[in-house]
Every structure is written in structure tokens, then in C-alpha cells.
Amino acid sequence: MSAATYDVVIVGSGIVGAACAAECAREGMRVAVADQEMVGGGATAAGMGHIVVMDDSEAQFALTRYSQQLWQGLRSELPDDVEYEQCGTIWVAADDEEMDEVRRKQSYYSRRQVPVEVLSARDLERLEPNLRKGLAGGLLVPEDGVLYPPCAARFLMERAQAHGASLDLGVRVEEIGKGRVRLRNGAEFRAGTIVNAAGAWSPALTPGIDVKKRKGHLVITDRYPGFVGHQLVELGYLKSAHSSATDSVAFNVQPRRTGQVLIGSSRQYGVESKEVDHAILSRMLERAQAYMPALEHKSAIRVWTGFRAATPDKLPLIGPWPQDSTLYLATGHEGLGITTSLATARLLVDQLTGRRSAIPVEPYLPSRSSTLEHAHA
Amino acid sequence: MNSDRKPFDVLVVGAGPAGIAAAATAAECGARVGIIDDNPAPGGQIWRGESANRGGEPASWLVKLDHPNIQRLSGTRVFDHPAAHVLHAETAEGFLELSYQKLILATGARERFLPFPGWTLPNVMGAGGLQALVKCGLPIEGKRVVVAGTGPLLLAVASYLRKHGAEIPIICEQASRASLARFGLALLSQPQKIAQGLSLRRDLSGVPFVTQSWPIAAGGDGVIKDVRIRRGRITETIACDYLACGFHLVPNTELPALVGCRLRDGYVEVDNLARTSVADVFCAGEPTGIGGIELSLVEGQIAGATAAGRPEVAQKHARARTKLEAFVRALDRAFALRPELKKVPLPETIVCRCEDVTYARLKPHGSSRSAKLETRCGMGPCQGRVCGPATQFLFHWSPDSVRPPIFPTVLRNLAAMSCREAQHSGAMRGSQ
Amino acid sequence: MPELLTVTVNGRSVAVRAGATVAAAMMIAACDCRKSVSGEPRGPLCGMGICFECRAMIDGIPHRRSCQIVCVSGMEIRTDE
Numbered sequence: 001m002s003a004a005t006y007d008v009v010i011v012g013s014g015i016v017g018a019a020c021a022a023e024c025a026r027e028g029m030r031v032a033v034a035d036q037e038m039v040g041g042g043a044t045a046a047g048m049g050h051i052v053v054m055d056d057s058e059a060q061f062a063l064t065r066y067s068q069q070l071w072q073g074l075r076s077e078l079p080d081d082v083e084y085e086q087c088g089t090i091w092v093a094a095d096d097e098e099m100d101e102v103r104r105k106q107s108y109y110s111r112r113q114v115p116v117e118v119l120s121a122r123d124l125e126r127l128e129p130n131l132r133k134g135l136a137g138g139l140l141v142p143e144d145g146v147l148y149p150p151c152a153a154r155f156l157m158e159r160a161q162a163h164g165a166s167l168d169l170g171v172r173v174e175e176i177g178k179g180r181v182r183l184r185n186g187a188e189f190r191a192g193t194i195v196n197a198a199g200a201w202s203p204a205l206t207p208g209i210d211v212k213k214r215k216g217h218l219v220i221t222d223r224y225p226g227f228v229g230h231q232l233v234e235l236g237y238l239k240s241a242h243s244s245a246t247d248s249v250a251f252n253v254q255p256r257r258t259g260q261v262l263i264g265s266s267r268q269y270g271v272e273s274k275e276v277d278h279a280i281l282s283r284m285l286e287r288a289q290a291y292m293p294a295l296e297h298k299s300a301i302r303v304w305t306g307f308r309a310a311t312p313d314k315l316p317l318i319g320p321w322p323q324d325s326t327l328y329l330a331t332g333h334e335g336l337g338i339t340t341s342l343a344t345a346r347l348l349v350d351q352l353t354g355r356r357s358a359i360p361v362e363p364y365l366p367s368r369s370s371t372l373e374h375a376h377a
Numbered sequence: 378m379n380s381d382r383k384p385f386d387v388l389v390v391g392a393g394p395a396g397i398a399a400a401a402t403a404a405e406c407g408a409r410v411g412i413i414d415d416n417p418a419p420g421g422q423i424w425r426g427e428s429a430n431r432g433g434e435p436a437s438w439l440v441k442l443d444h445p446n447i448q449r450l451s452g453t454r455v456f457d458h459p460a461a462h463v464l465h466a467e468t469a470e471g472f473l474e475l476s477y478q479k480l481i482l483a484t485g486a487r488e489r490f491l492p493f494p495g496w497t498l499p500n501v502m503g504a505g506g507l508q509a510l511v512k513c514g515l516p517i518e519g520k521r522v523v524v525a526g527t528g529p530l531l532l533a534v535a536s537y538l539r540k541h542g543a544e545i546p547i548i549c550e551q552a553s554r555a556s557l558a559r560f561g562l563a564l565l566s567q568p569q570k571i572a573q574g575l576s577l578r579r580d581l582s583g584v585p586f587v588t589q590s591w592p593i594a595a596g597g598d599g600v601i602k603d604v605r606i607r608r609g610r611i612t613e614t615i616a617c618d619y620l621a622c623g624f625h626l627v628p629n630t631e632l633p634a635l636v637g638c639r640l641r642d643g644y645v646e647v648d649n650l651a652r653t654s655v656a657d658v659f660c661a662g663e664p665t666g667i668g669g670i671e672l673s674l675v676e677g678q679i680a681g682a683t684a685a686g687r688p689e690v691a692q693k694h695a696r697a698r699t700k701l702e703a704f705v706r707a708l709d710r711a712f713a714l715r716p717e718l719k720k721v722p723l724p725e726t727i728v729c730r731c732e733d734v735t736y737a738r739l740k741p742h743g744s745s746r747s748a749k750l751e752t753r754c755g756m757g758p759c760q761g762r763v764c765g766p767a768t769q770f771l772f773h774w775s776p777d778s779v780r781p782p783i784f785p786t787v788l789r790n791l792a793a794m795s796c797r798e799a800q801h802s803g804a805m806r807g808s809q
Numbered sequence: 810m811p812e813l814l815t816v817t818v819n820g821r822s823v824a825v826r827a828g829a830t831v832a833a834a835m836m837i838a839a840c841d842c843r844k845s846v847s848g849e850p851r852g853p854l855c856g857m858g859i860c861f862e863c864r865a866m867i868d869g870i871p872h873r874r875s876c877q878i879v880c881v882s883g884m885e886i887r888t889d890e
Contacts, residue, residue: 038747150750278459285792296789499852509856514829733847758861
């Protein structure tokens with residue numbers, strides 16, 4: 001059987017794969033994308049669609065900020081069903097210690113030209129009256145936004161296809177490497193470059209990638225327009241996202257354009273089952289109700305789970321795989337896949353074309369694997 | 378939360394004929410029984426509004442629920458099965474955790490709705506749907522009601538509505554006369570059905586009953602005012618105040634699926650003692666196959682007896698069950714949906730009513746999951762109960778897997794942990 | 810003569826027989842229960858609590874399935890109008 005040859009074959013059509021496909025195709029490369037199911041599946045289908053700058057590390061800040069700005073630049077072209085809203089994030093401080101953290105973040109972001117505003121307790125109450133009384137305040141990041149990920153992935157893939165990319169859905173990729181992508185049905189793609197954008201499945205295709213599944217739960221309510229106006233995240237979220245060993249939950253709530261309220265978030269390592277875990281779901285919802293008591297009586301329509309692709313140092317893997325000169329990685333985005341998908345695609349194309357990137361690429365290179373053993377507390 | 382409540386020996390979910398028969402039989406066999414149902418009162422759909430003191434078959438069964446061994450929980454909606462032998466339910470007052478030794482699922486069936494232009498207009502309802510509303514206080518006297526769709530329910534509904542003063546200009550059955558004739562022959566083995574059939578014919582004398590006929594569009598501005606129907610080769614427009622349209626029944630298998638029961642062709646697999654593939658879980662009535670009241674009563678009695686540890690009592694009904702099961706197959710064949718119904722929706726016809734997703738937006742998708750993610754079809758509060766059977770017929774999508782909550786539930790109830798989990802996690806709470 | 814009771818639908822008094830559901834009361838009042846997400850008027854469809862088309866605000870609580878709720882004297886029902 002003769003194999004089709006491409007410049008780039010991308011495995012995975014979640015938001016990262018779709019973004020990479022769009023950038024590579026726009027660059028004039030001959031692109032093929034293969035996915036075991038559909039466009040915008042995997043973590044893209046399950047996640048919150050929050051576009052957020054984070055300051056966990058310089059590298060994380062650089063990537064999220066760069067990518068957030070790319071989303072802002074794209075917003076006027078996004079179709080309606082992507083539901084992009086620049087609603088902003090409010091990092092909620094429950095006490096004085098967390099307000100200190102608010103001020104630290106304010107200083108950090110201001111020095112880096114990210115507009116932010118410190119909110120007093122009264123400001124917070126005014127902006128989000130359904131938060132419980134007695135919170136200390138928060139940090140408003142007005143340039144953060146939300147969107148609906150499956151439609152965003154579809155939009156990006158359509159862009160790729162408009163530039164000639166081909167798409168194979170419902171195909172099981174058995175093996176990748178050395179310029180070949182072999183499917184379960186025996187068909188084969190030949191590629192100058194293979195991109196592993198398979199998220200939680202990336203280690204199955206490329207043994208040795210230190211990506212682990214991190215399970216999350218989400219709940220969505222019926223329509224309650226006006227109940228919440230910004231993405232609300234507790235500052236404790238950062239402790240939760242940092243923790244690499246224990247199960248954790250954090251208050252994280254999003255207004256959807258439909259008026260539905262999306263509620264997260266939970267993190268669990270070492271769980272393979274997709275089933276809803278009642279114990280952690282209860283904890284997550286109790287946490288949400290603790291911050292927003294009025295959620296108590298809201299009707300929850302659906303609960304689902306998903307698997308984030310997590311790396312030990314919380315940074316994605318973007319760049320060449322040291323063991324195979326034809327293989328690049330674009331995976332390991334944990335909870336920031338939506339946010340950083342566009343920047344990931346840019347960095348990838350820059351590396352493929354030998355161009356200098358807008359931000360330093362070293363922190364995301366897979367060759368940094370020597371540092372991946374160290375998990376942060 | 379009733380953490381001190383002893384587990385029921387037998388817990389029955391659903392208080393239609395099958396559930397009532399199961400609860401009554403189990404109680405008579407000595408079991409401590411609970412029977413829960415979403416509706417405000419027992420009776421399910423077919424016996425909605427019947428009372429225990431009116432005489433007749435429904436009353437003779439409803440009165441059995443007064444047995445001292447039976448605890449009745451109406452207005453109670455199961456939303457989760459968090460562990461074996463435990464159900465979580467929601468009531469108007471709040472949350473209920475129900476534990477059981479044996480579980481009987483008698484969750485019944487619902488109408489199948491198929492979309493057609495104008496079907497979302499107010500006063501277009503299911504056939505059973507309109508009947509339910511009339512039973513619950515909607516005056517229908519002097520109103521013109523076109524009854525359409527498929528299945529024996531149409532005649533029962535038309536007869537009921539007519540008795541309450543409605544004018545029935547026509548009954549449109551999509552099946553062919555030949556199909557119905559074959560069905561009629563199948564009924565010959567079921568004397569009760571013949572009697573029912575004759576009585577219906579009497580009630581509906583003078584009402585045109587046409588076969589090979591179905592609605593192709595409902596018209597009106599803000600409310601229905603007429604329906605255009607196809608009759609063979611021609612179409613005809615009929616003025617009406619209501620359109621009662623349903624395409625037979627689909628089983629409520631969400632709870633059985635959540636519990637882990639094996640399904641075959643969309644129905645719960647049971648043996649002749651009503652046992653499902655899950656230990657200690659039984660199923661009776663429409664979820665095992667749409668077969669009508671008599672079969673539901675027999676299956677309920679079998680399940681109740683077996684669950685109460687008296688299989689020899691259950692065996693007494695074995696022959697009746699076998700005989701009545703033939704009716705399931707006969708119904709299935711007679712009222713199979715004709716392919717022309719797939720061509721009735723227009724591109725702009727809404728298919729998912731919760732999210733207003735049109736036919737055109739759904740057609741390109743190859744699976745319910747893909748359609749769901751892109752269009753939100755099936756993600757609304759009905760959780761696919763209305764659009765699911767429609768899309769299965771129109772596009773051959775298989776249903777997506779079932780996850781809790783199987784009913785929209787207020788967050789506080791969803792958050793409620795089972796007692797066991799609460800005890801266990803109390804120790805773990807610090808680690809956030 | 811069946812016992813009647815009174816509820817209000819969007820501020821208007823409606824008489825229903827005892828045991829009638831809120832959905833029946835809204836239909837008697839010729840009020841649509843709700844507006845769909847694209848603004849269409851909607852009323853009850855299934856009559857048995859599974860379609861959620863009959864949702865209305867009852868005594869201040871939104872999204873209640875009116876076909877499953879029996880009218881109580883003095884109930885205040887509000888629809889999407």
C-alpha cells in the first residue's frame with residue numbers, strides 16, 4: 001500500500017492539534033491530521049474553556065500571556081458558536097493572607113503590562129453579589145476570557161482545511177516515529193515531521209513522554225442569566241493545581257453565554273476510570289457552595305469528567321523529541337490547553353521554520369526532560 | 378438524610394402498573410417494601426388520576442398499596458445510584474438516600490416524539506401528553522383535537538378525550554392497514570384485548586380513522602391552528618385547537634443502564650424471574666419490552682415475588698408472561714416507523730427542543746456525541762429523552778452512555794454524600 | 810361540582826379544579842410556559858415530567874416542571890412572558 005506523504009502529520013485534533021494544523025497549513029505546509037474520534041474531543045471537549053494568564057512561573061506567564069493576546073487578536077473572526085466572551089477572571093481572596101497574594105499578583109502583572117485591578121471586599125460584592133459575604137476581596141484580570149472549546153477547535157480545523165489540510169477522523173493511530181504514522185487499519189502516512197498532539201494519549205504513542213492523566217470533574221447548571229459575570233477562581237486553586245500527589249478540589253465557576261453556570265474544579269492523579277467519582281464531586285460542589293451559597297438551589301443538568309495531560313513541572317512539551325528527529329511534541333498542557341493552544345502552534349511553526357519565537361522556547365522543550373523529575377510542592 | 382433508616386427489603390422504582398404489582402406482591406410475600414415515583418401520585422401514565430376508591434381494575438391494584446408493609450414515596454425522583462444497594466433521590470423537601478436489599482426497576486416508558494415543521498407550537502403535545510394534561514385539570518370540552526402518530530395509545534387517547542367532550546376530527550395512524558390487520562390477528566389470542574378493541578370501536582364510532590397518514594406540518598402563529606396531514610398520496614389541512622401526536626413508546630432505561638443492567642436492542646435483558654444482569658436488581662414492565670398493562674402486571678408480580686424470595690410464587694405467572702410477550706413482538710411489528718417519516722423534517726425544523734438545534738445542523742454528524750459537543754443537542758435538561766429517540770430514528774445515532782445525574786438535580790442534593798462516603802471522607806477533609 | 814381553587818399566572822387569577830397541575834393552570838390562562846433559547850413560545854409536550862418544556866417559575870423558584878406540581882391555593886406562577 002503506498003503511503004501518502006505530507007510535510008506535517010498531526011496526531012490529535014483537540015484544540016492543540018487543531019491550532020497546530022491551522023498554523024502549519026497557513027504556513028503553506030502540506031498537513032494531515034488524524035484523530036481517533038472527532039475534532040475537539042478529549043480534554044478539549046471536557047474542559048472549561050477559560051483563557052487565563054497565570055503567574056506560576058515566568059515561563060507559564062510568558063506562554064499564557066502570549067497566547068491570550070493571540071486569542072484577543074482572533075476574536076473578531078471567531079464565529080458565534082465559539083461563544084468567546086472577554087468576561088475577565090476574578091481571583092477571589094477569602095482572607096488577609098490571600099489578599100497579600102492578590103497584591104503580589106497585582107505587582108507581578110503590572111510590571112508585565114497585564115491590566116489588573118485589586119478589588120476590595122465591597123468591590124467584590126458589587127461585581128459578584130452571589131459570592132458569599134465576608135470575603136476579603138480579589139484581583140480582576142479583565143483581559144481574560146472564556147469560550148466554548150469544541151467549536152473553537154472546529155473553527156481552527158476548518159481554517160487548516162481551508163489551507164489544504166486533510167483530516168482523518170475515527171482512526172486509531174498505532175505507531176508513530178521515523179517519519180511514519182501507522183494506523184490500526186494498516187494505512188500509513190509519511191511525514192517530514194510528525195506532531196504528537198494527543199494529550200492524555202501522547203505517552204501511549206511516544207513512550208517516555210512524562211505526561212500523566214489528571215482527572216477533573218465538571219458540572220453545568222440550567223440557565224440562570226446574570227448569576228455570575230466573571231470567571232471566578234479561588235486563590236487556593238493554585239495550591240490545588242500545584243499539588244501533584246493528593247486529590248484536590250478548588251472553587252472555579254464560569255458564566256456561559258447561555259446563562260448556564262459551569263462549575264469546577266477537581267484534580268486526581270492515577271485514576272484511569274472515566275466514571276463520576278461521588279466523593280470528589282461532593283467535595284467540589286461543597287466548595288462551590290461555600291463560595292456561592294446561592295448555587296445550592298440551582299438545577300444541575302449534567303456532570304462529566306475529563307483527563308488533563310499533566311507534566312511534572314506544569315509546563316507543556318513543545319518542540320522536537322530528542323530520540324527522533326522527525327517527531328515533535330505539542331502536549332502536556334494540563335489545565336491550560338485552551339489558553340495556550342494558539343501560542344503552542346506558533347512556537348511549533350517557528351521551530352519547524354527556524355524562526356525566532358516571540359518568547360523564549362527553552363522552558364517548553366521536550367529535551368528539558370532532565371528537569372521533569374522534580375515535582376514542585 | 379435518613380442515615381438511620383433500615384434498608385428496604387425490596388425497593389420499587391416506578392408506581393405504574395408494573396411497580397404497583399411488584400410492590401403489592403412483594404409485600405404480600407412478607408417483604409418490607411418501598412415504592413417511589415416521580416409523579417405526584419401513584420398510577421404511572423396509564424393510570425394517572427385513577428383513585429383507589431373508584432372501582433375497576435386500576436382501583437383494585439392501587440388499593441393494594443395500602444398494605445402495611447409498603448411505604449409510598451411519591452414526588453421522588455431518583456438521580457443517582459452511587460453504590461450497590463443505594464439510590465439517591467430528590468424530593469420537593471430535599472434529598473433522600475434509599476438503601477435496599479433488592480431493587481425492582483419499573484420505570485415504564487415515555488412517548489416517542491418525531492419532529493415535523495411546527496411541532497414546537499404550543500398545544501402540539503404528545504397523545505399521552507395531552508391526555509395527562511386533561512387528567513390533571515385541562516378542560517377539553519368543545520375543543521377540536523387531531524390525534525396522530527402511531528400505536529394503540531392513539532385510540533385510547535382519542536376515546537378518553539371524546540368522553541370528556543372533545544371533538545376528534547380525525548385519527549391519523551402512520552402504519553398501513555395491512556400492518557394493523559396483522560396486529561388485529563395477533564390480538565385474537567388475547568381476549569382481553571379484543572374486548573378493549575371492541576369497546577374502543579364503539580367509543581370512536583363516527584371518528585375517521587385513516588392509516589398511512591401522518592402530520593407533515595403544524596401551522597399557527599404562537600399556537601397551533603391547523604395541521605397538514607399526508608393521507609396516502611394527498612395532503613389535507615385540518616383546523617384544530619390541539620394536536621395530540623406521539624409515535625408509540627420508548628422504554629425508560631436510563632436508571633437500569635446507570636445501575637449497570639445489560640440492555641439488548643434498547644431493552645433491559647431479564648430472565649423469566651425478572652432478574653437483570655446485575656445481582657439483586659430486577660426489572661418489570663415496559664423497560665423489558667413495550668407490552669401494555671397486562672404484561673406489566675404479570676411481570677410486576679413475577680419481580681415482586683422473586684425479589685421477596687418466593688420464586689415459586691413467581692413461577693405461577695410464567696405461562697401468562699409467555700403468552701403476553703407475544704404482544705410485545707406484535708406491537709413492535711405493527712407500529713414500526715415508516716421511512717417516509719425521516720423526510721418530514723425540513724432543514725430548519727427544530728429537533729432538539731431544549732437547545733433549539735435544527736435538523737440541518739445535526740444531519741452532518743455521525744454520532745450523538747459529536748453532535749452534542751458541537752450543537753449541544755441532548756445537553757439540555759431533558760438529557761436527550763425527547764431528541765434521543767428522534768435522532769436515533771432520523772440519523773441512526775446510538776445513544777450516548779448514561780451518567781449521573783439521570784435527572785436534573787439541585788446542586789445541594791447532587792453534593793450530598795452517601796452516609797458511608799461521609800464517614801470515610803471526614804478523615805480526609807483536611808487534605809485540600 | 811368539583812372543588813375549585815385559585816392561583817395566579819403572571820398576576821392574573823385563574824380558577825382550577827382541586828388536584829389540577831400548574832401546567833393545566835397555565836394552559837387555562839392561555840399562557841405559554843416559557844420561551845425557548847431562540848425565543849419561541851413553548852408549552853407542555855409530554856405531560857409526564859420528562860421534556861422540561863413546561864418549566865415555569867412557581868413561588869419564586871425558576872425551572873420547575875409545572876406538569877408535575879399540583880396547584881395549591883394562592884400559588885404564584887410566572888412564565889417567561
